[in-house]
Amino acid sequence: MKSVLITGVSRGIGLSIAKEFIQNDYFVFGTSRSKFDLSKALESNNCKHLIVDVNDRDSIASLMKDIPGENNTLDCLVNNAGITADQLFIRMKDSEWDDVINTNLTGIFNITKPVSKMMLKQKSGSIINISSIMGKRASAAQAAVSYTHLRAHETKAN
Secondary structure, three states: OEEEEEEOOOOHHHHHHHHHHHHOOEEEEEEEOOOOOHHHHHOOOOEEEEEOOOOOHHHHHHHHHHOOOOOOOOOEEEEOOOOOOOEOHHHOOHHHHHHHHHHHHHHHHHHHHHHHHHHHHHOOOEEEEOOOHHHOOOOOOEHHHHHHHHHHHHOOOO
16 A cells, blocks of 8 residues: 655645545545544544644654555655745734744755655655645735745746
């Protein structure tokens, strides 16, 4: 059975992606920052939820010990975790900017680095970075999100 790791799996796009992978016979490792019953949400036992904050490198290191699949491989990583701070740019607090940048940009680096090492070792794997239209169409109320999603678009493989 192939396996996938999906960050930000507890709702919205992440949960929809997890359902699609389950329907395609993958074992789903799903992460979120709080407790979540992934088995119930997916109506499947072919999954495991792990509490992980993509900003916390120690929790990611711990996660990496829990994710090897049936064949000690990981076939796919979906970087979906993200936050927004709906605030006009001129009113945005430094801490709000930092939180968005750390989660939406640095978080991708934090999780992708150890996963890519695993995939290089196994000589296979796919990495998918989810972003939104905000990377192409800026919004005055979502300046930090627009910036991080633009960076995600610019770093995709050609």
